[in-house]
Amino acid sequence: MSRLAIFGLVIVCILVIVAIFAPWIATQDLATINLPMRYLSPSGQHWFGTDGLGRDVFARVVYGARISLRVGIVVVLVSSVVGTVFGALAGYFGGWIDRFMSGYIFNVFLAFPGLLLAIALVAFLGAGLNKLILALCIIGWVGYARLIRGQVLKVREYDFVQAARALGASDARILFVHILPNAIQPLIVQASLGMAGAVLAEASLSFLGLGVPPPAPSWGVMIEEARGLDTLQAAPHVLIFPGIAIVLSVLAFNFIGDGLREYLDPRQRKR
């Protein structure tokens, strides 16, 4: 695998460890407001300094990893499962469900800016973590469905599937035991890129005030709070650390996705 993919893997491992062991890694309290201690520069006491309310930036970035990963994992899991079910049904049975999916759903979602749809959904549903996750799943599942439908259409014609059919296997058995395991590889690539997309979308919506509401240490919220002129002037590090966290996470998942894609498809390996 490429060096970039390994770099991505290392970053993701760090991210997961940080998220799981957050209470042990960040010993400072992340919510206590301490105005006399505001805008402190990074030091041994506060590794990433303190923000405009005197809260420890390191602790907030560490707990922010929990929010990002939670959103990413739930969104990718739910939308890939839903997408796989509908994509497989459409690809395997064809008929009206396939015509509806590939003729209507795919085209509509392709033609619509995903972020705008998420913003619109959250605007009407109201802000909040669960509603944000719901909105991201709604815009996310179609990509998986398209992918799986295409794969199933391809694998369906293979000889071993014909053989299973000739032996009298049921539709469910053919679909779940024979077709899906052979169709699912590209899904891993898509899921990895989907993690990057979900982390980015969560931060974007939280930045716009449509995601996790403010006291929560979402990286997007932290950037929104840090971009005021007073804060920029007094303590740019309040902006920089959550910014680095977002960029590294997104890069890492993208690197892994690209690396996996190259690994699974030899034709795309380094020219």
Next chain:
Amino acid sequence: MSSLKHKTLGLVRRLGILLLVVWTVVSLVTLLIELVPGDPATAILGDQATPEQIVQFRSRHGLDRPPFFVSLQSDASGTKHLRWNGAENRYVDYWRALLHGDMGRSFRTDQPVVELIRLRYPATIELALASLLVAVAIAVPLGVVAGSNRGTWIDNISSVVALVGISLPSFVIGPLLVYVFAVKLGWFAPTGSEEWSDIVLPAITLGAALSAILTRMVRSSVIEELGEDYVRTARAKGLSERSVIYKHVLKNGLIPVVTILGLQLGVLLAGAIITEKIFGWQGLGLLLIDDGIGKRDYRLVQGCVLVISVTYIIANSLTDMIYRWLDPRIRVS
């Protein structure tokens, strides 16, 4: 089937999809408003509003009419049953008004939504075009240099720059640019859209990701063209490498890039929402986020979402159709 007939059929199909998508968007924005928790009237007027005020508000904005053709209603005994409302419902109302160029009135200011959007629309288009310009100005030279020096350290550096550019979200780049160029250097105002120079930072913020994508495209396009026969001919007749690249390769290599530019205009429109928020740029995105969602002015939210997405859809479809028309290799599947 003749080629022309084939192409025409393709265009008709695209137009059909376009109409289907627009219908879906309008239906979504009209029906999504039903998801709003609580009553929009009390959300806008507050708890102190008298019943008369609420009744008046609801009838003024057509909220007293049934939401859709059918609705679920509970009768006196509490059992729920479907009721047929006929064509006198808010879904039809919205369509009827829309076809007359009317998007209703703002819940807050009572101004026509169309008017509010018309005032803000040019600023967003201006920003999108400026960032296209920024993206092209960065991507074409960088891509050409990388592509014609394939595999060297110049190529590697430009690839890394492009990769980082793609991964930098606008809400990270934007505030960083504000910090460096407004707070530290004082060259530009941190926010606003009055002076001509106010567009520089937002345009760079919005154009950065696009320039990264474009750089990659120009690079691979240049590499591909460099392998063509006409390049060998040009070199053989003694042209300098410089003129080979700028007179021959670039002309051919930019065709696919132009197409991508058209497609990306739509992406820019959606991305503009965040950029406008960062810089206080008085465009549609800011109207949607601050005045629409921020003040729970759902009529305005409907209008903004509708206009942004329809612009996006039309920009995409136009590019797609022109591309299909121009390039005979792309056939209708």
